[in-house]
Amino acid sequence: xxxxxxxxxxxxxxxxxxxxxxxxxxxxxxxxxxxxxxxxxxxxxxxxxxxxxxxxxxxxxxxxxxxxxxxxxxxxxxxxxxxxxxxxxxxxxxxxxxxxxxxxxxxxxxxxxxxxxxxxxxxxxxxxxxxxxxxxxxxxxxxxxxxxxxxxxxxxxxxxxxxxxxxxxxxxxxxxxxxxxxxxxxxxxxxxxxxxxxxxxxxxxxxxxxxx
Amino acid sequence: xxxxxxxxxxxxxxxxxxxxxxxxxxxxxxxxxxxxxxxxxxxxxxxxxxxxxxxxxxxxxxxxxxxxxxxxxxxxxxxxxxxxxxxxxxxxxxxxxxxxxxxxxxxxxxxxxxxxxxxxxxxxxxxxxxxxxxxxxxxxxxxxxxxxxxxxxxxxxxxxxxxxxxxxxxxxxxxxxxxxxxxxxxxxxxxxxxxxxxxxxxxxxxxxxxxx
DNA sequence: CGTTCTGTTGAGTCACCTCAAGCAGTGTGG
DNA sequence: CCACACTGCTTGAGGTGACTCAACAGAACG
Numbered sequence: 001x002x003x004x005x006x007x008x009x010x011x012x013x014x015x016x017x018x019x020x021x022x023x024x025x026x027x028x029x030x031x032x033x034x035x036x037x038x039x040x041x042x043x044x045x046x047x048x049x050x051x052x053x054x055x056x057x058x059x060x061x062x063x064x065x066x067x068x069x070x071x072x073x074x075x076x077x078x079x080x081x082x083x084x085x086x087x088x089x090x091x092x093x094x095x096x097x098x099x100x101x102x103x104x105x106x107x108x109x110x111x112x113x114x115x116x117x118x119x120x121x122x123x124x125x126x127x128x129x130x131x132x133x134x135x136x137x138x139x140x141x142x143x144x145x146x147x148x149x150x151x152x153x154x155x156x157x158x159x160x161x162x163x164x165x166x167x168x169x170x171x172x173x174x175x176x177x178x179x180x181x182x183x184x185x186x187x188x189x190x191x192x193x194x195x196x197x198x199x200x201x202x203x204x205x206x207x208x209x210x211x212x
Numbered sequence: 213x214x215x216x217x218x219x220x221x222x223x224x225x226x227x228x229x230x231x232x233x234x235x236x237x238x239x240x241x242x243x244x245x246x247x248x249x250x251x252x253x254x255x256x257x258x259x260x261x262x263x264x265x266x267x268x269x270x271x272x273x274x275x276x277x278x279x280x281x282x283x284x285x286x287x288x289x290x291x292x293x294x295x296x297x298x299x300x301x302x303x304x305x306x307x308x309x310x311x312x313x314x315x316x317x318x319x320x321x322x323x324x325x326x327x328x329x330x331x332x333x334x335x336x337x338x339x340x341x342x343x344x345x346x347x348x349x350x351x352x353x354x355x356x357x358x359x360x361x362x363x364x365x366x367x368x369x370x371x372x373x374x375x376x377x378x379x380x381x382x383x384x385x386x387x388x389x390x391x392x393x394x395x396x397x398x399x400x401x402x403x404x405x406x407x408x409x410x411x412x413x414x415x416x417x418x419x420x421x422x423x424x
Numbered sequence: 425c426g427t428t429c430t431g432t433t434g435a436g437t438c439a440c441c442t443c444a445a446g447c448a449g450t451g452t453g454g
Numbered sequence: 455c456c457a458c459a460c461t462g463c464t465t466g467a468g469g470t471g472a473c474t475c476a477a478c479a480g481a482a483c484g
Contacts, residue, residue, distance in 0.1 A: 046331060049420075054331055067320060074324050100316075107319040108279065112286050114326045119258060119266055122333045122380035126472065160431060168334035170473055175432055192431065192481085208261075338440065372463065382441055387464055404449095404463065 013088035020157075024066070024077040024085065031068035033087040034103065037061055040083025041157055044075045045165070055166040057113070058158065060140060064106045081157045121168045124208055129167040130177040132207035134187065138197050152197045153190075160192075181206070225300035232369075236278070236289040236297065243280035245299040246315065249273055252295025253369055256287045257377070267378035269325070270370065272352060276318045293369045333380045336420055341379040342389040344419035346399065350409050364409045365402075372404075393418070 015038065018024065024035060027047055035042075037059045044065050045055045056075055059065050065077055066087075079085075093100050120132050137154040156163070164174045178195075181187045186203050188196035197203060227250065230236065236247060239259055247254075249271045256277050257267045268287055271277050277289055278299075291297075305312050332344050349366040368375070376386045390407075393399045398415050400408035409415060 046327065048331065048335060052335055054327075054334065056327055056330075067323075074327070104312075104316055104319070107316070107323065110323050111279075111319065111326060114323060114330065115258065115266075115268055115286065118268075118326065118330045118333065119260070121330065123260060123264055123266065159429095171431075172433080172474085173472060176472095179432080383462090384442085384464080385440060388440095391464080 013086055013092070015084060015086050017084045018079045018082065020079050020081050020083075022079045024079065025073055027073055027076040029073045030071050031066060031073045032090055033066065034064060034090055034093070035066040035077070036064050036086040036088075038084035038086055040085075041080040042077055042083055042085065043080050043158065043162065043166075044077045046075045053165045054168070055162060056117075058166070061144075064103065067103065067107065067110075080162070126167075126169050126173050127177050127180065128206060128208045129169065130163075130174060131181060131186075131203050133163060133167060134181075134195055134197070135200075135203055135207045137195075138200065138203075150197060150200055152200070154195050154197065156193045156195055225298055225304070227296060227298050229296045230291045230294065232291050232293050232295075234291045236291065237285055239285055239288040241285045242283050243278060243285045244302055245278065246276060246302055246305070247278040247289070248276050248298040248300075250296035250298055252297075253292040254289055254295055254297065255292050255370065255374065255378075256289045258287045265377045266380070267374060268329075270378070273356075276315065279315065279319065279322075292374070338379075338381050338385050339389050339392060340418060340420045341381065342375075342386060343393060343398075343415050345375060345379060346393075346407055346409070347412075347415055347419045349407075350412065350415075362409060362412055364412070366407050366409065368405045368407055 013033075018040075020040075024042065025031075027045075039061055042059045042065060043055050044057050044059065045053050047053055057063075057065070058080065066073065068074060088099070093103065120129055124132070134154065137156070138152055141152065141154055158166075160174050161171045163169075164171045167174065169177075178187075178189065181203070182189050184202075186197075186199050186206065188198055190196060225245075230252075232252075236254065237243075239257075251273055254271045254277060255267050256269050256271065257265050259265055269277070270292065278285065280286060300311070305315065332341055336344070346366065349368070350364055353364065353366055370378075372386050373383045375381075376383045379386065381389075390399075390401065393415070394401050396414075398409075398411050398418065400410055402408060
């Protein structure tokens with residue numbers, strides 16, 4: 001776990017390494033830069049008046065965050081793990097056509113992701129949501145590694161409460177459902193922050209999706 | 213209620229008038245055009261395997277819909293009322309910088325809207341959701357008309373089931389909560405497809421937002 | 425080695441859903 | 455003009471899945 005912040009520069013703006021649980025920006029801050037995760041995990045979230053929280057995304061390597069329609073950030077961003085993060089001034093959008101295309105593509109995808117999350121949150125049981133969360137993490141890992149799905153270990157660097165606030169559940173329910181999936185034999189839980197995928201197809205079915 | 217379809221052209225692509233309850237495109241269709249509502253109401257929705265439905269938006273005058281990240285539409289679109297709809301080929305995005313900027317702006321806003329909807333759907337009671345729905349419709353109308361909020365009549369051209377599928381509730385619950393808001397004196401229901409806003413601030417408070 | 429934070433487990437409650445019946449508006453055929 | 459069916463909305467009764475509250479266990483940390 002790193003605890004110091006490094007800075008560097010390249011043609012694409014600033015590169016910076018943050019320790020875990022470090023805020024990148026706050027909800028309501030004026031948005032002057034666009035961010036991209038180089039390594040580690042960052043989560044974005046929105047707060048309500050009564051301090052409840054909806055986590056809107058867990059971003060890993062290659063993903064953009066911090067895009068805002070107006071001047072102000074509509075969400076906050078915090079590192080979950082130590083993370084390397086690139087940033088560019090928002091004004092680069094006007095001059096850099098390649099970046100603009102990348103961002104535009106990302107925006108479309110973000111709409112889709114958000115709608116998918118919304119479907120998951122509103123149309124499925126707590127069990128399906130937890131399963132879907134694990135499937136998402138596993139899929140992400142598979143995209144980078146080979147397709148040996150079963151036996152794969154995914155890390156859960158975030159707390160149960162973070163997962164709960166992402167899935168719109170209570171901490172307790174997340175815990176219950178994880179252990180349920182474990183007792184069904186679909187996953188293993190070697191420790192609290194690691195899940196082992198035993199039967200990926202079963203997990204997918206549980207998440208209410210067709211097998212890949 | 214119109215039942216015939218008219219066509220016209222201008223520099224911005226095709227303009228067409230559709231009767232109510234007419235599909236514009238289907239989920240999964242290849243996306244070749246971008247649409248804009250000129251008049252009337254259009255709703256977009258996503259279907260799940262078990263034929264449940266999430267309505268992702270009600271679009272009125274000036275709003276774009278049908279934007280897709282890949283080749284395929286991730287949602288379907290149907291007219292709620294008779295509606296005039298402009299469309300442009302998606303290839304116009306490459307040549308028309310002004311259109312591109314408009315779409316980009318719309319995309320950011322769409323992410324925000326979708327996240328707002330998600331917050332409403334996951335963090336609030338059925339009463340707050342119905343109130344929020346009415347507030348949204350009233351706000352939309354106020355943006356075009358003067359700011360005489362109280363006494364304003366908003367039309368609900370969509371069915372109770374449509375509202376339910378937008379708010380992630382059952383038809384029955386929508387009906388119950390509407391009548392509850394009526395008996396609280398916040399709204400009136402002169403007929404099933406019209407709501408009269410009696411106390412806009414009260415409705416806002418009920419929706420869990422601060423007064424404007 | 426206490427203290428604190430996170431995660432788990434149990435018991436009870438409640439908001440919304442489901443099922444089922446009733447009702448109003450609209451259209452249709454005799 | 456009136457039965458009849460049909461569709462969309464409302465209302466009631468009962469069930470249930472996830473939440474809340476509360477206690478406990480285990481890990482992390484000083």
